[in-house]
Amino acid sequence: MAPALYWIRRDLRLADNPALSAAAQDGRPVIPVYIHAPDEAGAWAPGEASNWWLHHSLEALASELAARGVPLVIRHGDSLAALESVIEATGAEAVHWNRLYEPALIRRDKGIKQQLRSRGLEVHSHNAALLHEPWTVQTGTGGDYKAFTPFWRACRRHPEPMAPLPIPGHLTAPAGIEGLNGALEPSDKGNAPLTALQLLPRIDWAGGLRERWQPGERGAARRLEDFLEAALAAYDEGRDLPAVAGTSRLSPHLHFGEIGPRQIWQAVQSTLARHGAEDGLLHGAEAFLAEIGWREFAHHVLYHHPDFPDAPLNPRFADFPWQADPGGRLLGAWQRGETGIPLVDAGMRELYATGWMHNRVRMVVGSFLVKNLRLPWQDGEAWFWDTLVDADLASNSLGWQWVAGSGADAAPYFRVFNPVRQGERFDASGDYVARWIPALARLPARHRHAPWQAPDGVLADAGLTLGVDYPHPMVDLKASRQAALAAFEQIKKPS
Template sequence: MSDHPALHAAAETGAPVVCLYVLDETTGRAPGGAARWWLAQSLRALEAEIAERGGSLALRRGPAARVIPEVVRESGARAVYWNGIAQAPHRSVERALESALAKLGADSQNCPGDLLVPPSAIRNKDGRSLRVFTPFWRRVLSLGDPPKPLPAPKVLRHAPRIAGDRLESWKLEPAKPDWAGGLREACIPGEAAARGRLRDFLKRTARVYAGDRDRPDREGTSRLSPHLRFGELSPRQVWHAARFAAAEDPTLGPGIEKFLSELGWREFCRHLLHDHPDLATANLQTNFDGFPWTHDDKALAAWQRGRTGYPIVDAGLRELWHTGVMHNRVRMVVASFLVKHLLIDWREGEAWFWDTLVDADPASNPANWQWVAGCGADAAPYFRVFNPVLQGDKFDPDGAYVRRWVPELKNLPVKLIHQPWRATPIELASAGITLGKTYPQPIIDHARGRERALAAYAEIRRG
């Protein structure tokens, strides 16, 4: 409820306020399974916060351009306020909604609230969006601080309750089977949890963020992405809280600057989606349209289940399946392995992450996959093929992350934890491992995978 421009503007009028959430699965991408679970918890938390201020939350399901005018007619509302989203399908809905409300004699107010700066403010001399992050971020920084976040309304003037759906009727949460146990252990949705996590990060983690953010064996990241994804925390709140913390303690400066650049990457991805609504399905670099992807259902399934034979890859995918979260460094390694070692289309990985990540974001998810694949904006060179053994040695040097998520390897010594196939029969027996049975052999040799990827890249370069 904090820094919610639409709610703030409505409450400031002094009129009774009807708080409405519309589950519109016809606009944009419907959320995946893990995100649906988070949404249910987030709505419960929001309902409680609204009730504390004297209001109530109505739930409706259906196309927003139809549902909202229905609620206006039922409630007699004279004005409608919403936070705009700078994405093509949402802008189309907003135009239809404004027209429908005008016919009903109701005012409408579209309040910006999801970005640090509007896409129109970041353009090159030809009026096009920037496709490279560094100049994009420099331009954002040159514009100065974004507006300060707005406080939550202290009181919401009660409006007559309107009929709404029961949250349970939406079936956002799994039942049979209930696979969300790990999500419940790992995640606490809601604005209060988001504010607490931001405070904890700035107090405890920001100081070491620049170095520890790449270490999956440490608590070195903010874990704020799902809260941002669901609007429980705004980018303006994060920006100003981080700037204030750095001003209070200058030793936090390097960590805060790196952290804010990651917030900038989120912004960059959202601006990309504004200009490329098909970001999840179409290569930004069209020369990749002829890339020789392979279709290997068996390899894809092994990757999804964390059974590739590469411990750092398998640990990441098992963490994802259990918790709905995966460490950012490991996401890059896991994604690189799919598209480069296995030559499986990046869209397959993007779809898997969309369904299993609690922070699956319509902009960041496809933009990051395209970045790794080499077909996106500011993309990593395709010839950069992560070696999963070296990545594990560097970022999980003691093997703590692998031992947690791939427990069948926990008794291996450090020198072998990221390459168990190099263990001698005696070492494997001592660790209780039978390769090919208790843990798989590598699905592909790294050197062969790298050579095949480079050959495929050379093929499209020739084309």
């Protein structure tokens, strides 16, 4: 039987993988190929944290495949040329892949499908990443959704997602495919040829990431299992508390396709069936699945508005009077977590150290950048893109346009988060802030979110000198809020 090529992209798993299952159907020999072609993503080539993750995830996948006697073939450069060279070398007659939804990649994939089909190959793409692909959810008039609630309601009216596919029982590789990896020169003695892709940072800043994460399908499965057992029942409240592990932290695993939403859906249903549908668990499950729904919504919006990552969905925001930031002083302080506003700084430091930040804190740091500092949301989006291990074009754009008030179903611009109130409400113990800003841990909890308001005696007892151990606030929260609202007045539609 002529072999089939399975083109691996962001679907780094063996279970519930329709492209792999289709390629391996009827015992056909499979050639799994990963092609590193970051430039093909256009302006949004993956950032440093994503590359770190990708390296380890590919390593994990390669070892799962090797355990089944199938080597992972790795190539870099132009995807079409790489596919053609592997096809030529192996005599493959079919190519399968799972779909991606970023505009530049949709264009690329369509072109490749046409080219390969015109050469007589059998080419199929599949859905591994979403419960509902963007074009399958439509309003009554056949349009796209602009708001989450009706979108999710429409999704829930669709038939239940298909049951996840098992790992193909038996995988075989065509003889001689090991030799295909010779085309890449290893850059050092590591697990060549993966190291030749140079995904790992030259200066090792990734210690915090290694401590926190286990990239790969097994790490994803373990995280889901732990979350369902330990946190699902309390998710509805727990998800807002950055000091506790109240959310799943599945986002990077989902982004890289180490787990798919159908598997999550089914695992939630099984948990409900196993524990009986008590109230807390039901609420937790509904709230959690709705977050999976936000991920679907983000893909829906990006698909229907391809310039969503770069331009405000609400065109009025194109004229927003942003603040000048000569030398990037304001942006730099925000990026380094040195704004003097504890919840903002704690979030930015968590991001830098671990590649992840709690959702509540993402909203707070975003609001602070866009409203209190009045810097363009695209600056925040770009920093997140480089530093998040879950950096995802659809979800990141949605998050930033939500924060800026310019996007689909966005927070109204005039609703400016007060980071001190947010801290007092969602981190009442101050534990989160103390964890990421050790200097503030010496303060009593009630002063941790606004140290500049603490009496001198309290600061002295804590041995804390503002401006030395921790910065003074870089802006006055009240005055900067007023300035943001005044700026917003300038772009409001004349009534």
